[in-house]
Each structure stands twice: as structure tokens, then as C-alpha cells.
Amino acid sequence: MTGARAAEPSEQGAVFDGPARAVIAAALDAQVPGSVALGAVDYVERLLTALDHDPPRLWAAPEGSGQAWLEVGVWERAAWAQRIAEMHAAYDRVAAGEPTEADVRLVHEHACEATFGDPAYGGNRDGAGWRQIGFPDPLFPPAR
Amino acid sequence: MTTADCDAIVIGSGPGGAVAADVLTAAGWSVIVLEKGRNHLVSLDPPYEPLRHLSNDEIAMVRRHLLGPDPRLEPRTYRRHADDGDRLLTGEVNNLPSTVGGGGYHADAKLPRFREEDFALRTTRGPIDGADVRDWPLTYADLEPHYAEVERIIGVAGETGTNPFAAWRSSGFPMPPGPDMPMALVTTAAAARHGLHPYRAPTGANSVEYDGRPACVDCGFCGRYGCPVAAKGDPIASLQRMLRTGRGQVRPEALVTEIVLDAAGRRATGVRYLDLAHHPDPPVIELRAGRAVIVAGGAFETARLLLRNGLGGDLVGRHLTYHFQTFTVGIFPDDTGGDRGRDVTHLHDDLMIDTPELLGAAREAGLPWLRGGVTEHGSAAGPVDEALMYPGGPRHAAAMADSSLRRRMWVLTVQGEDLAQPANRVDLDPSVRDAWGLPAGRVTYRPHRHELAASAYAAAVHEAVLVDAGAQAAFSATSPPQHDIDLHASINPIGIAPASRHVMGTARMGTDPATSVVSPEQRLWDVDNVLICDSSVFVTSAGYNPTLTLAALSHRAATLLTG
Numbered sequence: 029m030t031g032a033r034a035a036e037p038s039e040q041g042a043v044f045d046g047p048a049r050a051v052i053a054a055a056l057d058a059q060v061p062g063s064v065a066l067g068a069v070d071y072v073e074r075l076l077t078a079l080d081h082d083p084p085r086l087w088a089a090p091e092g093s094g095q096a097w098l099e100v101g102v103w104e105r106a107a108w109a110q111r112i113a114e115m116h117a118a119y120d121r122v123a124a125g126e127p128t129e130a131d132v133r134l135v136h137e138h139a140c141e142a143t144f145g146d147p148a149y150g151g152n153r154d155g156a157g158w159r160q161i162g163f164p165d166p167l168f169p170p171a172r
Numbered sequence: 173m174t175t176a177d178c179d180a181i182v183i184g185s186g187p188g189g190a191v192a193a194d195v196l197t198a199a200g201w202s203v204i205v206l207e208k209g210r211n212h213l214v215s216l217d218p219p220y221e222p223l224r225h226l227s228n229d230e231i232a233m234v235r236r237h238l239l240g241p242d243p244r245l246e247p248r249t250y251r252r253h254a255d256d257g258d259r260l261l262t263g264e265v266n267n268l269p270s271t272v273g274g275g276g277y278h279a280d281a282k283l284p285r286f287r288e289e290d291f292a293l294r295t296t297r298g299p300i301d302g303a304d305v306r307d308w309p310l311t312y313a314d315l316e317p318h319y320a321e322v323e324r325i326i327g328v329a330g331e332t333g334t335n336p337f338a339a340w341r342s343s344g345f346p347m348p349p350g351p352d353m354p355m356a357l358v359t360t361a362a363a364a365r366h367g368l369h370p371y372r373a374p375t376g377a378n379s380v381e382y383d384g385r386p387a388c389v390d391c392g393f394c395g396r397y398g399c400p401v402a403a404k405g406d407p408i409a410s411l412q413r414m415l416r417t418g419r420g421q422v423r424p425e426a427l428v429t430e431i432v433l434d435a436a437g438r439r440a441t442g443v444r445y446l447d448l449a450h451h452p453d454p455p456v457i458e459l460r461a462g463r464a465v466i467v468a469g470g471a472f473e474t475a476r477l478l479l480r481n482g483l484g485g486d487l488v489g490r491h492l493t494y495h496f497q498t499f500t501v502g503i504f505p506d507d508t509g510g511d512r513g514r515d516v517t518h519l520h521d522d523l524m525i526d527t528p529e530l531l532g533a534a535r536e537a538g539l540p541w542l543r544g545g546v547t548e549h550g551s552a553a554g555p556v557d558e559a560l561m562y563p564g565g566p567r568h569a570a571a572m573a574d575s576s577l578r579r580r581m582w583v584l585t586v587q588g589e590d591l592a593q594p595a596n597r598v599d600l601d602p603s604v605r606d607a608w609g610l611p612a613g614r615v616t617y618r619p620h621r622h623e624l625a626a627s628a629y630a631a632a633v634h635e636a637v638l639v640d641a642g643a644q645a646a647f648s649a650t651s652p653p654q655h656d657i658d659l660h661a662s663i664n665p666i667g668i669a670p671a672s673r674h675v676m677g678t679a680r681m682g683t684d685p686a687t688s689v690v691s692p693e694q695r696l697w698d699v700d701n702v703l704i705c706d707s708s709v710f711v712t713s714a715g716y717n718p719t720l721t722l723a724a725l726s727h728r729a730a731t732l733l734t735g
Contacts, residue, residue, distance in 0.1 A: 059564030087232040090400060093224035098238070101210050101425065102451035103607060107244035132564075137235075140559035144572075145231040161572045162579065163555050164392075164511055 035067070035074075035150045043073040043116075048123035052135075055122050059132075060139035062160075063151070071142035071151035072119065076112055079105060088148035176462030178202040181443055183428045183477070186274020187719050188706035188726040189468030190410035191322060195730035196466075197417040204459060205414070206426040206445055208473075209240045209271035212398065214408055216422055220415045222408060226398035230554040233397050239277055240270035245607040248472070249614040250669040252652075253595075258614075262604055265615050265669045266494065268470050272424050273398070275470055276407030276719065278673050280394035280515035281376035283328050283406070283720040284546060285319050287339040287524070288312040290714040297541045303591035303620050304491060308711045309683045309692035310728075312339055318724040318731070323374075325413070326723070327382040327405035330374035337369065337521040350379035350388055353513035355582050356549045359502075360518050362641035363549075366633065370520040370549065374720075377514055378403045385409075394515040395552060406719065425449045427608065431465055431481050432458065433699060440465040440702045446608060454608070464701045464733060468726065471708040475598040475678035476613040484679055484689045484696050489598040491680055492615065493713035494672040495545055495587035496623035497651040498630050501577075502638030508582045510551030516585075518549040523586060523630055524715050530629065537625035544626045545588040545715030547634070553578040582643070584634040587674065588627055589715035591620045598678050617652070617670060624654065674718050679708035694729040703729055 044052055049069060056068040078085045086108060087098040100108065118131040127135070142151030144158065152158065179201035182189045193203045212225035225238075232238040240246075248265035251257065268275040289296050291308040299305050320343050330345035332338070349372040360370035377388040377399070388403035402408055414420035425448035432442045442460035467474050475489040523530070523544025534542040558578040562571040574580075596618070600611035631648035638646040651671035681704075682688025685697040694709055696702045705726035707718045714721070 060559065060568050061566060062569060086236055087238050088227070088229055090224055090227035090229075098212075098225055098232075101448070103245055103448055104210075104237075104240075104242055106451060107242045107607070110244060136564040137560065139564065140556050141231055141235060144555035144559050145235070146229045148229075149231055158555065160569070161555060161575060162507075 035070075035147055035153075043076050044069070044119070044123065051123045051125065052119055055127070055135045056139045056142070059136040060143050063139040063143045066143050066157050067151040067153045068139055068142035071149055072138050074150040075138070076116060076119070079109055079112060084108070088146060176460045177442070178204045178459075178461060179463045180466055181206060181459055181461040182466040182468060183443065184274055184468035184470065184473070184706065185272050185407065185411065185422055186268070186468060186470060186706070187276045187407050187410075187723045189274070189466065190276070190407045190414065191325070191723045191726040192466045192468060192703075192705045192730040193414040193420050194325065194410040195727055196734060197414045197420040199734035201419065201463065201734065203414065203420045205420065205422045206428055206443070206459075207272050207274070207422060207424050208427040208448065209269065209274075209424065211272040211422070211424040212239065213271070213273040214411055214415075216415065220412045222402040226400045228391055228393040228397065228400065230556045234554060235556065239398065241267055243267070246270065247604055247606060247612050249601045249604050249612055251614070251616050252618045254616065258602055259604070261668060262612075264667070266472070266671065266673055266675055268472070268673050268675070272422060273407040273411070275673065277398045278396060279717070279719060280552070281404050281406060282516055282519070282548065282717045283323070283326065283374050283376045284519065284716045285339055285374070286312065286714050286716050286721050287337065290712065290716070293712050297543075300539060300541075300591060300620070300622055303593055303622065305591060306682070306687070306711050309681055315721075315724050315728060316340075316342055318727040319720065322720060322723040322727050325405070325409055326376045327378055327385070327409065328374050328376050328720070329379040331372050335369065335371040335521060337525055345374065347379045347382055350375065350377060350514060350517070351390060353509060353517045353550065355508040355510065355551065356518040359549045359582060359584070359637065359641045360520075362637045363520055365640060366637050368520045368522045368637070370518045373516055373519045373548070375514060375517070376404055376406045378405070383409060388514060390513050392510070392512040392552065393554070406723070426457070427454075428477060429456075429480070429610065431477070431483060431702060438699060440699055464703060466703050466705050466730070468705040470706050471675040471678045471710075472598055472613055472615075474704060474706055474708045476600065478679065479598075479600050480610065483699060483702065485685070485698060487680065487687070487689050489678050490594050490596070491592040491677040492596045492598055492617060492675070493590040493592050493677040493710070494617070494670040495674045495713060495715065496590045496619050496627060497672050498586040498588055498627040498648055499651070500584045500631055500634035500638060500646060500648045502582045502641065502643030503576045503645045504580045504582060504643050507579050508551055510553070510578070510581065515552040516548040516550030520547050523547060523626070523633075524589070533625060533629040537621065539622055539625060542622060542626045542629065543589040543715055544630045545586045546717065547630070548585040548587070549582070550585070551582045553581065582638065582641075584638065586627070586630045586634070587672070587715055587717060588623055588630070590713045591622050592677055592712065593620055615669065619652070674707075674713070676707040676710040676713050676718055679704045680711050681709040682711065693732050694725065703733060705729055
């Protein structure tokens, strides 16, 4: 079997309000044009709320494994809580139109991940990002 | 008198620790393996099947530290030289995975043996100013039976008779080679036209069903990815064998902080570790070993543990070597097919061989000799990795569509021999701490001019090979880069620190306690029931991927230990 994994139902608006969302969307699209149409804002919001779920929605489990998300260790959760708090602050600055250089790099990273990463995380909808670049869907589960 | 919890404690569950635990349990010893990372590899309950955690997911595996270490928890620091101040960067410094299976995960499983000469570089080639070139205290012949055995345990696919420089073997490979990556046939043909001698890479990924594990499916996600189908035998095979004896166990999330010694300070009686399943105050657990403590944390973490404990003497951490990597990148007009395959299917050894050309390059550099390293023909880059290499903006989509750095790319990578220098070292950072308050490890490293000269020679040869193979353009880069730190800090995709995960030499083996940390049996000179079973003990870095050799050394040391 091959094919892009589907993300779980969207939680659009879970983090950013309307005006902030528009500014952040523009910033993501400025880095990777078309990324927002593939779910980049959704990708970011899912990451920023990953720890609101149990297990956290940080690491997608392989298809066929009987679980959707892998468990995250207690220390790893702590590290991600810190990291996500810093991301929140970064996106606040982006939304306020005052991003630092590091914030712009973060937006770039997220735009790339959202466009070309696994669809399970909310971006790359239906594997369209992969199709744009002729990337074969990763094999899940791998088979010849 | 207290009762021991086991015969031996093994610190670290990567290739070195896993092989040692396998040998010890097979000999009837009871063993507890302590691993600071979490377990994504193998069920610790019978029948010890692979866990289903691994997939071809670039986000989880590469971007979000699934296999650890999370640099927030375990920061490392790096500087080129003491003149740089305390550090140039804090974060990731050639981090090998921190998880059950350890460094065995990171690789695309190229498992070449060293050659006879690699164990006697001082004798065969001689000294070089500014480097500490020494012979190993053992020979290839001493290690050969153990090479053969770990090849069998891991399951190495390969062929004999095609590498004219290969060392002698007592037996063939357990499996034939897997399928060639098509582009490798193009670049190896070009290499042959340039007088080089490519051959199919010995690879620890099953080409056929082996030891109950399936054949590799060439999914294209190999290096940096654990294998979703367990076709890679390292490190799962040894751990399963150990667990199935009923005499071994693995404890994940167990961070060893202390090696406990007897009153005389001459024998280890056990360890203390933090149980990281608990947050924020992990309890300290003491574990007693009746016979031995095996340290197998890898050449970075092993040195860090010894330094924290004041064990091993003044040479611990010194003589750190990597492989000085030279990447010659060819951009081709058409797809190279790197999306599928085991990242690398062919190698050549020519840059390790004394040729008139290489000796000429050495003379020009004012050196008595040069050794490059094994050269890998391959290509692999996930689309996120590629996307991150292009600047953001309106041309990003066009760059991705053009895909010069993934779909049309093919790379010849030299794992260049890195000469040991006393100033290149792992030590304890004076102020950066990990999440548990322990001093972070710090790397101080810059290459010897030997590496730079060998790299320049290799780059010229390989750029010509790739152009001959049809590349529109070819260029070379090194890791670590040799340019201005400020320029490269934010834009170099492989960073300013050595990107190589081949970390070696921080607890050298030898026959003289004045110049080595461990004996030829890999025992600490000052505490002889503590053995080092990883690439820390390497005397030279050779220029071949280190995993098979460190596994063979571990196999030998554990075999000698059990008598």
C-alpha cells in the first residue's frame, strides 16, 4: 500500500485569531509560496497545541501500528513545552509585524515542513506538496 | 556483603554495548543494559518483536528528535580551538541517537572492515608532525574472527573478489549484495575510467530474508532512519539474541551518573543511575555488578562519563577523531534515482592506497604521506531537508521543482582519515549543563593539515569523475567547513561542527598506561573490571565506517572477559 497519510480533522483557529492568522499565513507563504494552501497555518497550530493531547501529537505512529501517535517521554514533554512556548512568542512577534531574524528562520522551517513533510501533521494536504516536486510518497508500510 | 544484581552492567545499548551483552549472556552471565534514551526499537517482553514506532517520516525522525537526543535536554558545545573561548555553539554536535539501539540507528549500515595496514599505521607509514600516529595493540589477524562473527550476527550483505584492496577474510559474506542503485552504476563506471576500483558496499541491511528478518525494500529512507521493517540487523539482532537467553534485560531511560568503586578504588562494584521515567525529580537507583561494568556510550558520552567520574586518567577525551568528510556533489541533467535504495550501494577504497599521485599530493603539502578515506557513491535527501537548503521567497517553488540538491544530485562522500591530535578532545563544558544538572560535553576540534590536503586531492579527483559521469556541475564541500564561522553559522546546512557521526578515539587502547586509557583487552588501566566497548578505544580513525570494527572489538573484549 502506498499513499499519503491523512491528518486528523482540522482544528483551524485553535491558536491564532483572524488578524494574526492572516499575518502569519502571509509570512508562511512568503517563505514557501503555496504552503498555506497546503495547510501550513494548520500545521503550525497543530504543533503549538501538540501537548494538549494525550499522547501528544508530535510523532505520528506508522500506519498499521494500531496507534495514531507515539508516546512522548516525560522529559521530552518538558523540552517540547519549553520549545513550544518559545514558538508561541515567536509567532506573536510575527503577528505583530516585528519578527526577529530567528523568527523568520522558524517560519521558513515550518513552511518547509508543512509543505513537504508527512500529511499526518496537517500540512502537505493529500500529498500535494510531494506531487508538486515529483517526490514519490513514502511507502507505508514499506514494501517492494 | 551485598548481593550483586547481575554479573555485568552494560552502559549503552548501541552496537558496542549490544554485542558485548550478547556475548556475555551467551556465556552464561546475567547482564543489565542501561540506556539513557527511550525505547523505539524492540519489545522487551517475549518474543521480543520489533516495536512499530519507525516510519519514513522526515518530521518525526529528522526534525523532531524522535530518536533523541533532544538538544534541549542534552546540549553539547563546540569550539575549534581553545582560543575561541568556552564555546562557539551550544546544541547539536554530531549527536548520535540516544535511544535503545543507540548509534546503530543513525546509519545506512555501511559496514566495511578495516584493512591490515589500518592497525599499524605508525609502522607502515610513519609519523606526521603535529599528529599522534600510533599502531594499534592488536592486528587485523587478531580481530578477523570477530569481524566474521559480528558480520554473521548483524547480517552483512556483500561480495568478495571485487575490491582489490580488501583485507583477507576467513569466510564469505552471510548474504549477497542487495540491488544496485542505478545511478551508482553510472558513477562507478566513470570512477573505473579514472583508474578507481569501486565495489558493492558491505551493508548491514538484509538482501534476502535473514535471521527471521525480512529483506530490505529499498524504501529510500536509510541513514538517520530506523528501519521500519527491521531489515537492518544492527542493533536489533544482538539485543534480541541477548534478551532471548533470559539472562539479559534492557532498562531504558536509565542515565548512569556514577560508576561506583570499591573502597580501594580499584574495582567497580556497580553504578548509580537516574530513572528518567520520572520528572522532575528522577530517583537515583544503585545497581550492583558482580563481575564487570561495560561502558559503551559512544566516544562522546563514554568520555563524558569517565571525566565526570575521574576515571581513566589524563588522556580521557583526548585524541578525538571524526572522519573529515569531503562531499563532492554532482548536479545532473536528469533524475539520479536517489529516492529509492539504501542511500549508498557502492564504495571505493583507492584514496586509502599509496599511489604515485597521492604521494605526489603529499609531497606538495609537505607531508610524508596522505590517506583519504573510503568513498561512498550515493544520494539521499528528504524533501524537507532539501526545502530548507533553499532560501525562502518567490523562487523557492522553482528551486524545489528544479531539485538540483535532491532529485538531480549525486554525491561522492569521503570518510577521510582524521589524524589523532591531543588537543582535539571531548571535555566538560565549564558552565553549560544538561537537563539533569550534569556538565555538558564539549568538543574542541580542528583538522590537521593532512586532512585538508587529502580532502583537496579527493575533491579534484571526484569532481572529474562526476563530470565524466555526466554531471552538469560538480563542487565540493567539507565537514567541518574551513571558512569563516559567522558566514557559515546560519546558512550551512551541515553546520560548523563536524557533521560526521563517526566519533572515535577518546579512550585509546594501547600497551602503555602512559599513552593509552585502556589495555589491549579494553580494560581501564586504573579500574580493570571496567571495559570500554565502543569506538572510544580506536587508536586511529582509519577512514572506514567504524561500526563493524567497534562491534568486532566489543565482541573480542567480551569474549576475552568471559574466558
